Amino acid sequence: MTRLVHVVPILAVALTVFGAVSLWGDVDQLAAPGVATVPDGASMVRIPEGWFLMGSSRGEPDEAPVHRVWIDAFLMDRTEVTQEAYGRFVLANPSHFKGPQLPVEQVSWAAAALYCNARSKAEGLKPCYDEETALCDFGASGYRLPTEAEWEYACRAGTDTEYPFGKIGWNLSAYAWFEANAEGMTHPVGQRRPNRWGLFDMLGNVAEWCNDIYSETYYAGSPDRNPTGPADGERYVIRGGAWNSPAAHCRSACRLTAGPGFQDACFRRDDIGFRCVRAVPSR
Ligand SMILES: [Ca+2]
Secondary structure, three states, X not given: OOHHHHHHHHHHOOOOOOOOOOOOOOOEEOOOOOEEEOXXXXXXXXXXXXXXXXXXXXXXXXXXXXXEEEEOOEEEEOOOOEHHHHOOOOOOOOOOOOOOOOEXXXXXXXXXXXXXXXXXXXXXXXXOEOOXXXXXXXXXXXXXXXXXXXXXXXXXXXXXXXXXXXXXHHHHHHHOOOOOOOOOOOOOOOOOOOOOOOOOOOOOOOEEEEEEEOOOOHHHOOOOEOOOOOOOOOOEEEEOOOOOOOHHHHOOOOEEEEOOOOOOOOOOHHHEEOOOEEEOOOO
16 A cells, blocks of 8 residues: 555545744754744654664564664654643644643554644744645755654664663653553643653653654665655654653654554554754754
8 A cells, every 4th residue: 555545544634724923933942952843832852863763673573674774863842732732723632632732642553644734834944744645844944744764763862772761661751651650531732751861751651653654564675864754654652651651652763553544453543743853944
């Protein structure tokens, strides 16, 4: 199945863009190292370029082999996209758990891509997604979903252990809302500890769509520089685990998947959200 199958869910989403967000020019640097505020008020972290070891030899078979990957610098939302942020561009809030600072959920991959485009247009950036084919222009200046490699690189934040804070998950509650502490619901973004690069809720709260199509065997032959996933497939990658996930699903390397429109009986809709990335602006 090719990416063209995703045209239908993209077109099926009724998206209304209203009111361009004020344009403050380019990204404003804040005092905190690596943290910037973009024109719509969201905080983004400047993720530095570098090599890292992707995958795990102690996880599921699809996490192997551990392989060295180079990632160019990029900006990543410091939190999951909230319902308040999502509501600036989309009439209907699809979320099960309602609250302006809760992460948006029950949002399909296609709807997340359309949000990325709407956010780009509101800031005068070039949209990344072709809304007919769902293909991503990685050279565009606008917002997009992170590649799976970018997501894991940002989650690890320089670590090579199973969790960004160590080898075992005994301290996971300090960093993540997951099945042991979330009490069956999502929570406002940014309430747990951030990782070393200042990113909140990479693990838990809502699992996050990546741009990549999923392949169980992709790591065996993936490019070593900025890999973007296989060209074809039926499912997309989801990362980080969610409010209802066991600790094992909240590991840095753990790979989960879902169909672009939730055609997956094994996964709840209300545990899937997303965050955006974009290229570092040239000055
Ligand atoms: Ca998350």
